[in-house]
Structure formats: structure tokens, C-alpha cells
Amino acid sequence: MSFDPATIAAYVDGELDDLTARRIEREAESDAALAAEIARHRALRAQLSAHFAPVADEPVPDRLRALLVGDRVDTSLSERREAKRARFAPAHWGAIAASLVLGLTLGLRPWAPAPDVTGANGVLIASAGLADALDTQLASNQPANADIRIALSFRDRQGRTCRIFEGRNLSGIGCRDDGRWALERTMGGHETGEYRQASSGELAATAAAMMAGDPFDAAAERAARDTGWNR
Amino acid sequence: MRFEEELVELLPRLRRFARGLTQSASDADDLCQAAIERALKSREQWQQGTRLDSWMYRITRNLWIDDRRAASRRGVHAPIDDAVTQIAGDGIAEVEAGALRGDVDGAMARLPDEQREVVMLVLVEGYVYREAAEMLEVPIGTVTSRLARGRETLMHLLGEAA
Numbered sequence: 001m002s003f004d005p006a007t008i009a010a011y012v013d014g015e016l017d018d019l020t021a022r023r024i025e026r027e028a029e030s031d032a033a034l035a036a037e038i039a040r041h042r043a044l045r046a047q048l049s050a051h052f053a054p055v056a057d058e059p060v061p062d063r064l065r066a067l068l069v070g071d072r073v074d075t076s077l078s079e080r081r082e083a084k085r086a087r088f089a090p091a092h093w094g095a096i097a098a099s100l101v102l103g104l105t106l107g108l109r110p111w112a113p114a115p116d117v118t119g120a121n122g123v124l125i126a127s128a129g130l131a132d133a134l135d136t137q138l139a140s141n142q143p144a145n146a147d148i149r150i151a152l153s154f155r156d157r158q159g160r161t162c163r164i165f166e167g168r169n170l171s172g173i174g175c176r177d178d179g180r181w182a183l184e185r186t187m188g189g190h191e192t193g194e195y196r197q198a199s200s201g202e203l204a205a206t207a208a209a210m211m212a213g214d215p216f217d218a219a220a221e222r223a224a225r226d227t228g229w230n231r
Numbered sequence: 232m233r234f235e236e237e238l239v240e241l242l243p244r245l246r247r248f249a250r251g252l253t254q255s256a257s258d259a260d261d262l263c264q265a266a267i268e269r270a271l272k273s274r275e276q277w278q279q280g281t282r283l284d285s286w287m288y289r290i291t292r293n294l295w296i297d298d299r300r301a302a303s304r305r306g307v308h309a310p311i312d313d314a315v316t317q318i319a320g321d322g323i324a325e326v327e328a329g330a331l332r333g334d335v336d337g338a339m340a341r342l343p344d345e346q347r348e349v350v351m352l353v354l355v356e357g358y359v360y361r362e363a364a365e366m367l368e369v370p371i372g373t374v375t376s377r378l379a380r381g382r383e384t385l386m387h388l389l390g391e392a393a
Binding site for chain 1: 267
């Protein structure tokens with residue numbers, strides 16, 4: 001074996017220049033001991049990654065998130081927001097959205113425009129304008145005055161395409177499931193009076209916990225749309 | 232993006248790093264909490280445009296080391312310098328190869344602190360040697376030698392076929 005252990009480790013860690021890396025690869029083809037050594041190092045990296053990966057998938061404890069997503073600005077406004085938030089904690093928005101859906105689907109508000117949300121087997125599903133926005137709008141290229149803005153698209157750990165959306169009455173995360181957009185997380189939109197900067201931060205944090213890999217860049221997002229958001 | 236939002240996005244990874252350092256879920260979250268509080272207090276020291284993740288990892292790691300040193304002064308065993316490491320290294324050699332097969336936590340716990348932090352940064356968090364060296368404020372050669380020793384110990388304890 002003509003490579004020292006440090007060089008082999010550096011190769012596995014991706015630290016070698018291309019030329020040296022290619023020399024190692026070529027030599028490993030005919031040097032079983034070298035190939036075994038590389039495999040040994042790779043196996044350790046894989047074992048460690050696999051062992052610690054679930055920690056990053058755990059939901060972040062509230063006590064940590066609260067340090068960052070609460071209103072920390074020292075103004076009387078923040079106190080009022082705090083008081084409001086106590087009445088309308090984000091967790092309630094799912095219930096509010098659900099009762100809104102119920103009201104709309106029962107036809108109690110016939111004058112209202114087509115609802116953006118319907119329910120199916122206890123799952124909130126995007127419909128009408130919201131479904132259109134999720135279907136067609138690109139975070140990288142959308143009208144400045146769009147009713148619903150797409151903030152981010154990503155792939156979740158189940159392999160679904162998910163998108164953060166922000167609208168007047170409702171913001172949340174929709175994931176493409178079985179040809180529909182299932183709403184995984186919902187909260188008030190930016191005209192509900194409850195909208196805070198922290199809302200988008202909370203959605204981003206939720207998305208970060210759901211995400212597999214990096215969020216889509218413009219090209220990946222376009223490609224996903226062009227293939228119908230399928231897995 | 233706001234400072235707090237970027238930090239929120241970092242939290243899952245930061246918790247993973249802290250878990251590897253402290254070997255305990257509750258200690259790791261305590262460490263993260265201390266690091267977040269420190270970061271919020273000294274946020275003007277972070278320069279916009281530089282990497283927030285490196286800065287946070289450095290804060291987290293320094294708080295952890297401070298805590299380990301304090302524990303060591305209180306008499307809790309915590310090898311922190313190279314001389315002590317050498318002794319710990321000899322002790323490890325006595326453990327049968329593969330004795331901790333599959334027990335990554337057990338194997339990591341046997342690493343001296345300065346090897347464990349390098350293993351976490353490079354092998355788990357995926358930083359390049361230069362980035363790890365900057366976070367730990369040591370030369371790159373120190374990173375590679377600590378990494379090499381940490382690796383050998385882990386491979387020995389976990390067994391060849393990981």
C-alpha cells in the first residue's frame with residue numbers, strides 16, 4: 001500500500017485534491033488492502049452518521065425554540081402580542097382552520113368565495129386558490145401581489161414535496177400526497193391580526209425538522225413542478 | 232433572514248452536535264440552551280455575511296469545554312489535555328477489539344474530549360478539516376492527528392465490520 005493512513009482518511013473525508021484522489025481510486029482497484037482500508041473508514045463514517053441522524057430529526061424542544069421564536073422586542077406592542085398569543089396559541093390555528101372548513105363545507109357561508117381548504121378523513125386538504133398556488137407558483141418567481149406566497153419548497157423524509165405558503169387568512173405547510181396537498185401545519189395568515197414575524201420562523205423551523213436534504217433551489221423547484229410534484 | 236430564524240433552522244443540527252459531545256439528551260439541550268442564550272447576548276459579535284453555523288458551533292463547543300474543565304476541577308474525571316489522553320488511549324487499547332460492536336455511544340464516551348469533538352465535527356457534522364480547525368482554534372495538523380486517533384479507537388471498539 002503506497003498511501004499512508006492519513007492520506008486514506010483524507011481521501012474518505014473528501015479532503016484530497018482531485019489528482020491524488022484519482023490516484024487512490026485507481027490503485028484501490030488492484031490493491032485489496034487499500035480498498036479494504038477505504039471501506040473500513042467509510043463504514044465508520046456511515047455508522048456514526050446513521051447513529052446521530054435521528055437526533056436532528058427529533059422535534060426541537062419548546063424550551064429551546066421559545067428562546068428564539070417568542071417576541072423578544074421590548075415594546076408595549078410585544079406585550080400586547082404576548083397577551084393575544086395567550087388567547088390564540090399557534091396550536092389553536094389548526095382547530096380554527098378545521099372549524100372554518102366545517103362551516104364552509106356545511107354551506108353556512110354561501111356568500112363566501114370557494115374555500116381554500118376542505119377536509120377529508122380528518123386531513124386538511126388545499127383546494128381552490130390555495131391548491132392552485134401550491135400547484136403552479138414558484139417561490140423563485142411569483143407575482144409580488146400574489147394572494148398566496150410560496151416561501152420555500154423541499155422534500156420531506158417521507159419523500160413528499162412540501163411547500164411553505166403564506167396567505168391572508170391562512171399560512172402553513174402543504175405536502176403533496178396522493179395527488180392532493182395535505183396541510184401538515186396551519187396558522188393564521190398575515191391579515192388575521194395574529195400574524196407575527198415569528199410565524200414564518202415557526203413554519204421554517206417546522207419545515208427544517210421535516211426536511212430531507214436541502215430546500216429546493218430554483219431549478220429543483222421548477223423541475224418538481226414540471227413533473228407534477230410527484231415523488 | 233433574521234438572526235433568530237437562522238438560529239431556529241440550525242437547532243436540529245446543533246442538538247445533534249451537543250448530543251455527541253455530552254452523551255446525554257438532557258445535558259445536550261441544556262448546553263444548547265446556554266449556547267442560544269450566549270448567542271443572543273453577544274449577537275453583535277457575529278458578523279453578518281459570515282457563517283452563523285460555525286459561530287454557533289464554536290460557542291457551543293466552548294461552553295461544553297468550560298463545563299468539562301469545571302467538572303474536572305471538582306474532581307469529576309474528564310481528560311482534557313494530551314498527556315491525559317495518552318493514558319486514556321492506553322486504557323482503551325486493553326479493551327478487546329469489537330467489544331462495543333454497535334454501541335456507538337459507548338465507544339464515543341471512551342474518546343477523550345478533544346477527539347470526540349473533532350469526530351463529531353468532521354465525521355458527523357461533515358465539516359472540512361479547515362472549518363473544524365477554525366471552530367476549535369487549533370492548527371489543521373492538530374485536527375487530523377486527533378481525528379486519526381479518535382477514528383482508530385472507534386474502529387477498534389466497534390469492530391472492523393461496522
